[in-house]
Amino acid sequence: MAQSDTVDRILDAAEVLFAERGFAETSLRMITSKAKVNLAAVNYHFGSKNELIHAVFARFLTPYSATLDEAFDELEAESQGDAPSLDRILWALAESTARMPQRNDKGISIFMRLLGLAYTQSQGHLRKFLEEEYSEPFGRFMRLLKEATPELSAVDRYWRIQFMLGATAFTMSSSDALIDILEAKIGVETSVQEIAARLVPFLAAGMKAADKIQQPPHGH
Amino acid sequence: MAQSDTVDRILDAAEVLFAERGFAETSLRMITSKAKVNLAAVNYHFGSKNELIHAVFARFLTPYSATLDEAFDELEAESQGDAPSLDRILWALAESTARMPQRNDKGISIFMRLLGLAYTQSQGHLRKFLEEEYSEPFGRFMRLLKEATPELSAVDRYWRIQFMLGATAFTMSSSDALIDILEAKIGVETSVQEIAARLVPFLAAGMKAADKIQQPPHGH
DNA sequence: TTTCGTTTGAAACGTATGTTTCAAACGAAA
DNA sequence: TTTCGTTTGAAACATACGTTTCAAACGAAA
Numbered sequence: 390m391a392q393s394d395t396v397d398r399i400l401d402a403a404e405v406l407f408a409e410r411g412f413a414e415t416s417l418r419m420i421t422s423k424a425k426v427n428l429a430a431v432n433y434h435f436g437s438k439n440e441l442i443h444a445v446f447a448r449f450l451t452p453y454s455a456t457l458d459e460a461f462d463e464l465e466a467e468s469q470g471d472a473p474s475l476d477r478i479l480w481a482l483a484e485s486t487a488r489m490p491q492r493n494d495k496g497i498s499i500f501m502r503l504l505g506l507a508y509t510q511s512q513g514h515l516r517k518f519l520e521e522e523y524s525e526p527f528g529r530f531m532r533l534l535k536e537a538t539p540e541l542s543a544v545d546r547y548w549r550i551q552f553m554l555g556a557t558a559f560t561m562s563s564s565d566a567l568i569d570i571l572e573a574k575i576g577v578e579t580s581v582q583e584i585a586a587r588l589v590p591f592l593a594a595g596m597k598a599a600d601k602i603q604q605p606p607h608g609h
Numbered sequence: 610m611a612q613s614d615t616v617d618r619i620l621d622a623a624e625v626l627f628a629e630r631g632f633a634e635t636s637l638r639m640i641t642s643k644a645k646v647n648l649a650a651v652n653y654h655f656g657s658k659n660e661l662i663h664a665v666f667a668r669f670l671t672p673y674s675a676t677l678d679e680a681f682d683e684l685e686a687e688s689q690g691d692a693p694s695l696d697r698i699l700w701a702l703a704e705s706t707a708r709m710p711q712r713n714d715k716g717i718s719i720f721m722r723l724l725g726l727a728y729t730q731s732q733g734h735l736r737k738f739l740e741e742e743y744s745e746p747f748g749r750f751m752r753l754l755k756e757a758t759p760e761l762s763a764v765d766r767y768w769r770i771q772f773m774l775g776a777t778a779f780t781m782s783s784s785d786a787l788i789d790i791l792e793a794k795i796g797v798e799t800s801v802q803e804i805a806a807r808l809v810p811f812l813a814a815g816m817k818a819a820d821k822i823q824q825p826p827h828g829h
Numbered sequence: 830t831t832t833c834g835t836t837t838g839a840a841a842c843g844t845a846t847g848t849t850t851c852a853a854a855c856g857a858a859a
Numbered sequence: 860t861t862t863c864g865t866t867t868g869a870a871a872c873a874t875a876c877g878t879t880t881c882a883a884a885c886g887a888a889a
Binding site: 615646647648649650653654 | 835836837838839
Protein backbone atom coordinates (compact mmCIF):
# COMPACT_ATOMS: atom_id res chain seq x y z
CA MET A 390 0.00 0.00 0.00
CA ALA A 391 2.72 2.40 -1.06
CA GLN A 392 0.41 5.28 -1.93
CA SER A 393 -3.29 5.70 -1.96
CA ASP A 394 -4.41 2.19 -2.53
CA THR A 395 -7.64 3.79 -1.42
CA VAL A 396 -8.09 5.10 -4.94
CA ASP A 397 -7.91 1.60 -6.43
CA ARG A 398 -10.13 0.12 -3.77
CA ILE A 399 -12.77 2.73 -4.61
CA LEU A 400 -12.42 2.12 -8.33
CA ASP A 401 -12.68 -1.65 -7.90
CA ALA A 402 -15.78 -1.42 -5.77
CA ALA A 403 -17.40 1.24 -7.94
CA GLU A 404 -16.74 -0.75 -11.12
CA VAL A 405 -18.49 -3.83 -9.78
CA LEU A 406 -21.41 -1.98 -8.25
CA PHE A 407 -21.99 0.23 -11.27
CA ALA A 408 -21.98 -2.84 -13.50
CA GLU A 409 -24.44 -4.62 -11.22
CA ARG A 410 -26.84 -1.79 -10.51
CA GLY A 411 -26.25 1.18 -12.79
CA PHE A 412 -25.04 4.61 -11.81
CA ALA A 413 -27.99 6.33 -10.19
CA GLU A 414 -28.88 3.23 -8.21
CA THR A 415 -25.41 2.93 -6.72
CA SER A 416 -24.75 5.30 -3.82
CA LEU A 417 -21.38 6.49 -2.63
CA ARG A 418 -22.07 4.84 0.67
CA MET A 419 -22.47 1.44 -0.99
CA ILE A 420 -19.19 2.00 -2.79
CA THR A 421 -17.21 3.17 0.21
CA SER A 422 -18.56 0.44 2.45
CA LYS A 423 -17.73 -2.26 -0.11
CA ALA A 424 -14.30 -0.70 -0.56
CA LYS A 425 -13.87 -0.41 3.22
CA VAL A 426 -12.97 3.20 2.88
CA ASN A 427 -14.27 6.40 4.40
CA LEU A 428 -17.15 8.11 2.65
CA ALA A 429 -15.26 11.39 2.28
CA ALA A 430 -12.47 9.63 0.38
CA VAL A 431 -14.47 9.64 -2.84
CA ASN A 432 -14.91 13.38 -2.89
CA TYR A 433 -11.35 13.87 -1.70
CA HIS A 434 -9.77 11.75 -4.42
CA PHE A 435 -12.21 12.18 -7.29
CA GLY A 436 -14.06 15.41 -6.57
CA SER A 437 -17.58 14.14 -7.19
CA LYS A 438 -19.58 11.06 -8.02
CA ASN A 439 -19.67 11.99 -11.70
CA GLU A 440 -15.90 12.29 -11.83
CA LEU A 441 -15.65 8.89 -10.16
CA ILE A 442 -17.79 7.47 -12.94
CA HIS A 443 -15.44 9.04 -15.48
CA ALA A 444 -12.44 7.56 -13.68
CA VAL A 445 -13.99 4.09 -13.72
CA PHE A 446 -14.46 4.32 -17.47
CA ALA A 447 -11.06 5.85 -18.09
CA ARG A 448 -9.32 3.04 -16.26
CA PHE A 449 -10.49 0.37 -18.67
CA LEU A 450 -11.26 2.44 -21.74
CA THR A 451 -7.78 3.92 -22.10
CA PRO A 452 -5.97 0.57 -22.41
CA TYR A 453 -8.84 -0.79 -24.49
CA SER A 454 -8.57 2.11 -26.86
CA ALA A 455 -4.82 1.46 -27.25
CA THR A 456 -5.41 -2.27 -27.85
CA LEU A 457 -7.98 -1.46 -30.52
CA ASP A 458 -5.62 0.92 -32.23
CA GLU A 459 -2.96 -1.77 -32.47
CA ALA A 460 -5.45 -4.30 -33.78
CA PHE A 461 -6.56 -1.89 -36.48
CA ASP A 462 -2.92 -1.18 -37.34
CA GLU A 463 -2.32 -4.90 -37.85
CA LEU A 464 -5.48 -5.16 -39.90
CA GLU A 465 -4.40 -2.45 -42.27
CA ALA A 466 -0.86 -3.79 -42.44
CA GLU A 467 -2.06 -7.30 -43.39
CA SER A 468 -4.31 -6.17 -46.21
CA GLN A 469 -1.79 -3.90 -47.89
CA GLY A 470 -3.68 -1.19 -49.68
CA ASP A 471 -7.09 -2.75 -50.12
CA ALA A 472 -9.75 -2.32 -47.49
CA PRO A 473 -10.01 -5.02 -44.77
CA SER A 474 -13.15 -7.13 -45.09
CA LEU A 475 -16.12 -6.73 -42.78
CA ASP A 476 -15.58 -10.13 -41.20
CA ARG A 477 -11.97 -9.33 -40.41
CA ILE A 478 -12.85 -5.97 -38.89
CA LEU A 479 -15.49 -7.45 -36.64
CA TRP A 480 -13.24 -10.31 -35.69
CA ALA A 481 -10.42 -7.92 -34.82
CA LEU A 482 -12.81 -6.04 -32.58
CA ALA A 483 -14.05 -9.20 -30.88
CA GLU A 484 -10.52 -10.50 -30.34
CA SER A 485 -9.22 -7.25 -28.95
CA THR A 486 -12.06 -7.24 -26.50
CA ALA A 487 -11.50 -10.83 -25.43
CA ARG A 488 -7.78 -10.26 -25.01
CA MET A 489 -8.11 -7.31 -22.71
CA PRO A 490 -6.17 -7.97 -19.50
CA GLN A 491 -8.70 -8.88 -16.81
CA ARG A 492 -8.48 -8.08 -13.15
CA ASN A 493 -10.51 -11.20 -12.35
CA ASP A 494 -12.69 -13.87 -13.95
CA LYS A 495 -15.71 -11.60 -14.07
CA GLY A 496 -13.65 -8.95 -15.80
CA ILE A 497 -15.09 -9.28 -19.28
CA SER A 498 -18.68 -9.29 -18.07
CA ILE A 499 -18.12 -6.15 -16.05
CA PHE A 500 -16.31 -4.55 -18.95
CA MET A 501 -19.19 -5.35 -21.30
CA ARG A 502 -21.84 -4.30 -18.89
CA LEU A 503 -20.18 -0.93 -18.37
CA LEU A 504 -19.91 -0.44 -22.12
CA GLY A 505 -23.59 -1.20 -22.37
CA LEU A 506 -24.43 1.22 -19.59
CA ALA A 507 -22.36 3.87 -21.31
CA TYR A 508 -24.82 3.71 -24.19
CA THR A 509 -27.91 3.04 -22.20
CA GLN A 510 -27.66 5.20 -19.10
CA SER A 511 -25.47 7.90 -20.55
CA GLN A 512 -26.56 11.07 -18.90
CA GLY A 513 -25.12 14.26 -20.35
CA HIS A 514 -21.86 14.27 -18.47
CA LEU A 515 -20.84 10.72 -19.34
CA ARG A 516 -21.66 11.01 -23.01
CA LYS A 517 -19.70 14.25 -23.20
CA PHE A 518 -16.74 12.73 -21.39
CA LEU A 519 -16.67 9.67 -23.63
CA GLU A 520 -16.97 11.69 -26.80
CA GLU A 521 -14.18 14.01 -25.78
CA GLU A 522 -11.80 11.25 -24.72
CA TYR A 523 -12.46 8.32 -26.98
CA SER A 524 -13.91 9.57 -30.24
CA GLU A 525 -10.74 8.69 -32.16
CA PRO A 526 -10.76 4.86 -32.07
CA PHE A 527 -14.52 4.95 -32.56
CA GLY A 528 -14.11 7.14 -35.62
CA ARG A 529 -11.44 4.84 -36.98
CA PHE A 530 -13.73 1.84 -36.57
CA MET A 531 -16.43 3.72 -38.45
CA ARG A 532 -14.04 4.56 -41.27
CA LEU A 533 -13.02 0.93 -41.61
CA LEU A 534 -16.66 -0.14 -41.69
CA LYS A 535 -17.34 2.39 -44.41
CA GLU A 536 -14.52 1.09 -46.60
CA ALA A 537 -15.64 -2.49 -46.03
CA THR A 538 -19.21 -1.80 -47.16
CA PRO A 539 -18.94 0.38 -50.27
CA GLU A 540 -22.19 -1.07 -51.61
CA LEU A 541 -24.18 0.66 -48.84
CA SER A 542 -25.40 4.22 -49.04
CA ALA A 543 -24.48 6.48 -46.15
CA VAL A 544 -28.02 6.20 -44.79
CA ASP A 545 -28.15 2.42 -45.12
CA ARG A 546 -24.81 2.11 -43.39
CA TYR A 547 -25.80 4.48 -40.62
CA TRP A 548 -28.81 2.46 -39.60
CA ARG A 549 -27.13 -0.89 -39.94
CA ILE A 550 -24.29 0.25 -37.73
CA GLN A 551 -26.84 1.25 -35.12
CA PHE A 552 -28.40 -2.21 -35.39
CA MET A 553 -24.98 -3.80 -34.86
CA LEU A 554 -24.20 -1.61 -31.88
CA GLY A 555 -27.57 -2.38 -30.40
CA ALA A 556 -27.30 -6.13 -30.76
CA THR A 557 -23.81 -6.05 -29.29
CA ALA A 558 -24.32 -3.61 -26.45
CA PHE A 559 -27.59 -5.16 -25.41
CA THR A 560 -26.42 -8.77 -25.50
CA MET A 561 -23.08 -8.14 -23.90
CA SER A 562 -24.43 -5.92 -21.18
CA SER A 563 -26.75 -8.71 -20.09
CA SER A 564 -24.35 -11.51 -20.96
CA ASP A 565 -24.21 -12.83 -17.41
CA ALA A 566 -27.96 -13.11 -17.07
CA LEU A 567 -28.40 -14.53 -20.58
CA ILE A 568 -25.74 -17.18 -19.95
CA ASP A 569 -27.47 -18.19 -16.73
CA ILE A 570 -30.88 -18.40 -18.39
CA LEU A 571 -29.53 -20.61 -21.17
CA GLU A 572 -27.85 -22.92 -18.70
CA ALA A 573 -31.02 -23.25 -16.65
CA LYS A 574 -33.03 -23.93 -19.81
CA ILE A 575 -30.84 -26.28 -21.82
CA GLY A 576 -27.95 -26.98 -19.50
CA VAL A 577 -25.30 -25.51 -21.78
CA GLU A 578 -22.49 -23.39 -20.42
CA THR A 579 -21.36 -20.45 -22.52
CA SER A 580 -18.40 -18.08 -22.41
CA VAL A 581 -18.47 -14.44 -23.37
CA GLN A 582 -16.00 -15.31 -26.11
CA GLU A 583 -18.46 -17.78 -27.59
CA ILE A 584 -21.18 -15.15 -27.61
CA ALA A 585 -18.85 -12.86 -29.52
CA ALA A 586 -18.06 -15.66 -31.98
CA ARG A 587 -21.78 -16.13 -32.55
CA LEU A 588 -22.42 -12.44 -32.80
CA VAL A 589 -19.90 -11.80 -35.57
CA PRO A 590 -21.57 -13.90 -38.31
CA PHE A 591 -24.99 -12.59 -37.31
CA LEU A 592 -23.84 -8.99 -37.63
CA ALA A 593 -21.89 -9.60 -40.81
CA ALA A 594 -24.91 -11.22 -42.45
CA GLY A 595 -27.13 -8.35 -41.39
CA MET A 596 -24.73 -5.76 -42.75
CA LYS A 597 -24.60 -7.58 -46.08
CA ALA A 598 -28.35 -8.15 -46.42
CA ALA A 599 -29.45 -7.50 -49.99
CA ASP A 600 -32.73 -5.81 -49.15
CA LYS A 601 -32.27 -2.40 -47.58
CA ILE A 602 -35.88 -1.62 -46.81
CA GLN A 603 -38.50 -4.28 -46.29
CA GLN A 604 -41.61 -4.04 -48.42
CA PRO A 605 -44.80 -5.73 -47.21
CA PRO A 606 -44.50 -9.44 -48.07
CA HIS A 607 -47.05 -10.77 -50.56
CA GLY A 608 -49.51 -13.49 -49.73
CA HIS A 609 -48.17 -17.02 -49.74
CA MET B 610 -63.73 15.60 -16.89
CA ALA B 611 -66.45 13.28 -15.73
CA GLN B 612 -64.29 11.26 -13.34
CA SER B 613 -60.71 11.42 -12.27
CA ASP B 614 -59.10 12.91 -15.29
CA THR B 615 -56.33 13.29 -12.74
CA VAL B 616 -55.43 9.65 -13.31
CA ASP B 617 -54.94 10.20 -17.04
CA ARG B 618 -53.04 13.42 -16.54
CA ILE B 619 -50.64 11.59 -14.24
CA LEU B 620 -50.26 8.70 -16.68
CA ASP B 621 -49.64 11.06 -19.60
CA ALA B 622 -46.99 13.02 -17.76
CA ALA B 623 -45.36 9.93 -16.28
CA GLU B 624 -45.21 8.22 -19.65
CA VAL B 625 -43.38 11.11 -21.27
CA LEU B 626 -41.01 11.70 -18.37
CA PHE B 627 -40.17 8.03 -17.91
CA ALA B 628 -39.44 7.76 -21.62
CA GLU B 629 -37.22 10.83 -21.51
CA ARG B 630 -35.31 10.17 -18.30
CA GLY B 631 -35.85 6.64 -17.05
CA PHE B 632 -37.61 5.56 -13.89
CA ALA B 633 -35.21 6.31 -11.07
CA GLU B 634 -34.32 9.69 -12.54
CA THR B 635 -37.94 10.78 -12.72
CA SER B 636 -39.39 11.94 -9.40
CA LEU B 637 -43.03 12.02 -8.44
CA ARG B 638 -42.70 15.77 -8.04
CA MET B 639 -41.63 16.15 -11.67
CA ILE B 640 -44.59 14.06 -12.73
CA THR B 641 -47.19 15.84 -10.62
CA SER B 642 -45.92 19.27 -11.55
CA LYS B 643 -45.96 18.43 -15.26
CA ALA B 644 -49.43 16.95 -14.84
CA LYS B 645 -50.53 19.98 -12.80
CA VAL B 646 -51.78 17.72 -10.09
CA ASN B 647 -51.15 17.47 -6.38
CA LEU B 648 -48.24 15.34 -5.24
CA ALA B 649 -50.41 13.16 -3.02
CA ALA B 650 -52.60 12.22 -5.99
CA VAL B 651 -50.09 9.64 -7.18
CA ASN B 652 -50.13 7.70 -3.96
CA TYR B 653 -53.85 8.15 -3.64
CA HIS B 654 -54.70 6.81 -7.10
CA PHE B 655 -51.86 4.35 -7.68
CA GLY B 656 -50.56 3.46 -4.25
CA SER B 657 -46.87 3.86 -4.94
CA LYS B 658 -44.40 4.93 -7.58
CA ASN B 659 -43.77 1.32 -8.62
CA GLU B 660 -47.47 0.73 -9.16
CA LEU B 661 -47.60 3.90 -11.24
CA ILE B 662 -44.84 2.46 -13.43
CA HIS B 663 -46.89 -0.71 -13.81
CA ALA B 664 -49.95 1.32 -14.75
CA VAL B 665 -48.01 3.23 -17.41
CA PHE B 666 -46.92 -0.03 -18.99
CA ALA B 667 -50.30 -1.66 -18.67
CA ARG B 668 -52.01 1.22 -20.45
CA PHE B 669 -50.13 0.66 -23.71
CA LEU B 670 -49.07 -2.97 -23.33
CA THR B 671 -52.57 -4.36 -22.93
CA PRO B 672 -53.90 -3.03 -26.26
CA TYR B 673 -50.56 -3.80 -27.89
CA SER B 674 -50.73 -7.37 -26.69
CA ALA B 675 -54.23 -7.70 -28.15
CA THR B 676 -53.13 -6.21 -31.48
CA LEU B 677 -50.24 -8.64 -31.66
CA ASP B 678 -52.49 -11.56 -30.95
CA GLU B 679 -54.75 -10.62 -33.84
CA ALA B 680 -51.78 -10.15 -36.17
CA PHE B 681 -50.47 -13.60 -35.28
CA ASP B 682 -53.94 -15.05 -35.79
CA GLU B 683 -54.04 -13.59 -39.30
CA LEU B 684 -50.54 -14.86 -39.97
CA GLU B 685 -51.47 -18.40 -39.07
CA ALA B 686 -54.75 -18.18 -40.96
CA GLU B 687 -53.04 -17.02 -44.16
CA SER B 688 -50.44 -19.77 -44.22
CA GLN B 689 -52.85 -22.62 -43.62
CA GLY B 690 -50.98 -25.38 -41.86
CA ASP B 691 -47.38 -24.59 -42.78
CA ALA B 692 -45.30 -22.32 -40.59
CA PRO B 693 -45.25 -18.59 -41.44
CA SER B 694 -41.91 -17.44 -42.80
CA LEU B 695 -39.46 -15.42 -40.75
CA ASP B 696 -39.93 -12.35 -42.93
CA ARG B 697 -43.67 -12.45 -42.51
CA ILE B 698 -43.44 -12.85 -38.74
CA LEU B 699 -41.11 -9.92 -38.38
CA TRP B 700 -43.19 -7.84 -40.71
CA ALA B 701 -46.35 -8.63 -38.79
CA LEU B 702 -44.62 -7.50 -35.64
CA ALA B 703 -43.38 -4.28 -37.21
CA GLU B 704 -46.77 -3.50 -38.69
CA SER B 705 -48.66 -4.15 -35.50
CA THR B 706 -46.33 -1.81 -33.72
CA ALA B 707 -46.66 0.93 -36.31
CA ARG B 708 -50.44 0.63 -36.32
CA MET B 709 -50.87 1.05 -32.61
CA PRO B 710 -53.25 3.93 -31.92
CA GLN B 711 -51.17 6.92 -30.87
CA ARG B 712 -52.13 9.58 -28.41
CA ASN B 713 -49.94 12.08 -30.27
CA ASP B 714 -47.23 12.32 -32.91
CA LYS B 715 -44.49 11.32 -30.49
CA GLY B 716 -46.49 8.28 -29.48
CA ILE B 717 -44.45 5.65 -31.26
CA SER B 718 -41.15 6.99 -29.99
CA ILE B 719 -42.40 7.01 -26.43
CA PHE B 720 -43.85 3.55 -26.87
CA MET B 721 -40.52 2.26 -28.20
CA ARG B 722 -38.48 3.97 -25.59
CA LEU B 723 -40.59 2.48 -22.81
CA LEU B 724 -40.23 -0.96 -24.32
CA GLY B 725 -36.48 -0.45 -24.39
CA LEU B 726 -36.45 0.71 -20.79
CA ALA B 727 -38.48 -2.34 -19.82
CA TYR B 728 -35.54 -4.45 -20.94
CA THR B 729 -32.80 -2.14 -19.89
CA GLN B 730 -33.85 -0.67 -16.57
CA SER B 731 -36.07 -3.49 -15.42
CA GLN B 732 -35.67 -3.66 -11.71
CA GLY B 733 -37.17 -6.66 -9.99
CA HIS B 734 -40.70 -5.39 -9.65
CA LEU B 735 -41.13 -4.39 -13.29
CA ARG B 736 -39.68 -7.57 -14.71
CA LYS B 737 -41.95 -9.60 -12.46
CA PHE B 738 -44.99 -7.55 -13.43
CA LEU B 739 -44.29 -7.84 -17.16
CA GLU B 740 -43.66 -11.56 -16.97
CA GLU B 741 -46.85 -12.18 -15.05
CA GLU B 742 -49.03 -10.06 -17.29
CA TYR B 743 -47.62 -10.37 -20.80
CA SER B 744 -45.73 -13.62 -21.10
CA GLU B 745 -48.34 -15.10 -23.41
CA PRO B 746 -47.90 -13.00 -26.59
CA PHE B 747 -44.15 -13.09 -26.05
CA GLY B 748 -44.22 -16.86 -25.82
CA ARG B 749 -46.33 -17.07 -28.94
CA PHE B 750 -43.84 -14.93 -30.84
CA MET B 751 -41.05 -17.23 -29.69
CA ARG B 752 -42.96 -20.29 -30.85
CA LEU B 753 -43.50 -18.76 -34.27
CA LEU B 754 -39.82 -17.93 -34.53
CA LYS B 755 -38.92 -21.48 -33.65
CA GLU B 756 -41.15 -22.90 -36.35
CA ALA B 757 -39.78 -20.43 -38.89
CA THR B 758 -36.16 -21.41 -38.24
CA PRO B 759 -36.08 -25.21 -38.02
CA GLU B 760 -32.51 -25.25 -39.33
CA LEU B 761 -31.24 -23.64 -36.12
CA SER B 762 -30.38 -25.56 -32.99
CA ALA B 763 -32.01 -24.40 -29.78
CA VAL B 764 -28.77 -22.76 -28.69
CA ASP B 765 -28.20 -21.02 -32.02
CA ARG B 766 -31.74 -19.73 -32.00
CA TYR B 767 -31.52 -18.57 -28.42
CA TRP B 768 -28.55 -16.33 -29.06
CA ARG B 769 -29.79 -15.00 -32.37
CA ILE B 770 -33.10 -14.03 -30.81
CA GLN B 771 -31.18 -12.11 -28.16
CA PHE B 772 -29.26 -10.35 -30.93
CA MET B 773 -32.52 -9.41 -32.62
CA LEU B 774 -34.06 -8.15 -29.41
CA GLY B 775 -30.95 -6.15 -28.71
CA ALA B 776 -30.77 -4.49 -32.10
CA THR B 777 -34.45 -3.65 -31.92
CA ALA B 778 -34.72 -2.49 -28.33
CA PHE B 779 -31.56 -0.47 -28.52
CA THR B 780 -32.30 1.24 -31.81
CA MET B 781 -35.93 1.91 -31.07
CA SER B 782 -35.33 3.16 -27.58
CA SER B 783 -32.97 5.79 -28.96
CA SER B 784 -34.86 6.31 -32.19
CA ASP B 785 -35.51 9.97 -31.52
CA ALA B 786 -31.87 10.79 -30.91
CA LEU B 787 -30.67 8.64 -33.80
CA ILE B 788 -33.11 10.31 -36.19
CA ASP B 789 -31.90 13.73 -35.09
CA ILE B 790 -28.24 12.78 -35.49
CA LEU B 791 -28.82 11.48 -39.00
CA GLU B 792 -30.69 14.60 -40.00
CA ALA B 793 -27.92 16.84 -38.66
CA LYS B 794 -25.33 14.72 -40.46
CA ILE B 795 -26.86 14.06 -43.86
CA GLY B 796 -30.02 16.12 -43.83
CA VAL B 797 -32.36 13.15 -44.22
CA GLU B 798 -35.58 12.89 -42.25
CA THR B 799 -36.59 9.44 -41.07
CA SER B 800 -39.73 7.98 -39.55
CA VAL B 801 -39.87 5.25 -36.97
CA GLN B 802 -41.72 3.17 -39.55
CA GLU B 803 -38.78 3.47 -41.92
CA ILE B 804 -36.40 2.32 -39.22
CA ALA B 805 -38.57 -0.72 -38.68
CA ALA B 806 -38.61 -1.39 -42.43
CA ARG B 807 -34.81 -1.26 -42.44
CA LEU B 808 -34.52 -3.37 -39.33
CA VAL B 809 -36.55 -6.29 -40.67
CA PRO B 810 -34.20 -7.33 -43.53
CA PHE B 811 -31.17 -6.82 -41.28
CA LEU B 812 -32.60 -9.12 -38.62
CA ALA B 813 -33.87 -11.67 -41.11
CA ALA B 814 -30.45 -11.88 -42.75
CA GLY B 815 -28.76 -12.27 -39.38
CA MET B 816 -31.14 -15.04 -38.34
CA LYS B 817 -30.48 -16.89 -41.59
CA ALA B 818 -26.70 -16.49 -41.55
CA ALA B 819 -25.04 -19.74 -42.63
CA ASP B 820 -22.14 -19.61 -40.17
CA LYS B 821 -23.22 -20.12 -36.59
CA ILE B 822 -19.90 -19.52 -34.88
CA GLN B 823 -17.18 -17.40 -36.39
CA GLN B 824 -13.74 -18.99 -36.72
CA PRO B 825 -10.70 -16.70 -36.92
CA PRO B 826 -10.44 -15.50 -40.55
CA HIS B 827 -7.35 -16.60 -42.47
CA GLY B 828 -4.85 -14.16 -43.92
CA HIS B 829 -5.84 -12.49 -47.16
C1' DT C 830 -80.43 21.54 0.83
C1' DT C 831 -78.27 18.24 3.40
C1' DT C 832 -75.44 14.27 3.59
C1' DC C 833 -71.44 11.48 3.02
C1' DG C 834 -68.10 9.02 0.46
C1' DT C 835 -64.52 10.58 -2.84
C1' DT C 836 -60.92 13.48 -4.22
C1' DT C 837 -57.75 17.31 -3.64
C1' DG C 838 -54.39 20.55 -1.27
C1' DA C 839 -50.74 21.99 1.78
C1' DA C 840 -47.77 20.53 4.88
C1' DA C 841 -45.01 17.56 7.21
C1' DC C 842 -42.46 13.05 8.04
C1' DG C 843 -38.72 9.91 7.80
C1' DT C 844 -35.06 8.50 5.09
C1' DA C 845 -31.32 8.57 1.80
C1' DT C 846 -28.42 10.98 -1.04
C1' DG C 847 -24.03 13.86 -2.48
C1' DT C 848 -21.13 16.96 -0.39
C1' DT C 849 -18.53 19.62 3.14
C1' DT C 850 -16.21 20.39 7.40
C1' DC C 851 -12.46 20.03 10.44
C1' DA C 852 -9.84 17.72 13.72
C1' DA C 853 -6.96 13.65 14.07
C1' DA C 854 -3.63 10.45 12.09
C1' DC C 855 -0.17 9.58 9.00
C1' DG C 856 4.44 9.69 6.68
C1' DA C 857 8.22 11.42 4.26
C1' DA C 858 11.60 15.34 4.60
C1' DA C 859 14.35 18.38 7.51
C1' DT D 860 12.50 14.24 16.62
C1' DT D 861 10.13 17.85 14.67
C1' DT D 862 7.70 19.65 10.88
C1' DC D 863 4.19 20.04 7.44
C1' DG D 864 1.68 18.66 3.52
C1' DT D 865 -1.32 14.64 2.59
C1' DT D 866 -4.82 11.53 3.74
C1' DT D 867 -8.34 9.66 6.74
C1' DG D 868 -12.37 9.57 10.12
C1' DA D 869 -16.65 10.94 12.22
C1' DA D 870 -20.02 14.01 11.99
C1' DA D 871 -22.91 17.21 10.12
C1' DC D 872 -25.06 19.78 6.17
C1' DA D 873 -28.35 20.83 2.71
C1' DT D 874 -31.28 18.80 -0.38
C1' DA D 875 -34.34 15.61 -2.61
C1' DC D 876 -36.98 11.78 -2.43
C1' DG D 877 -41.39 8.66 -1.60
C1' DT D 878 -44.88 8.56 1.50
C1' DT D 879 -48.35 9.99 5.01
C1' DT D 880 -51.49 12.97 7.29
C1' DC D 881 -55.64 15.45 7.76
C1' DA D 882 -58.54 19.18 6.93
C1' DA D 883 -60.90 21.34 3.08
C1' DA D 884 -63.39 21.03 -1.23
C1' DC D 885 -66.11 18.55 -4.19
C1' DG D 886 -70.21 16.11 -6.17
C1' DA D 887 -73.70 12.82 -6.74
C1' DA D 888 -77.56 10.80 -3.97
C1' DA D 889 -81.17 11.52 -0.61
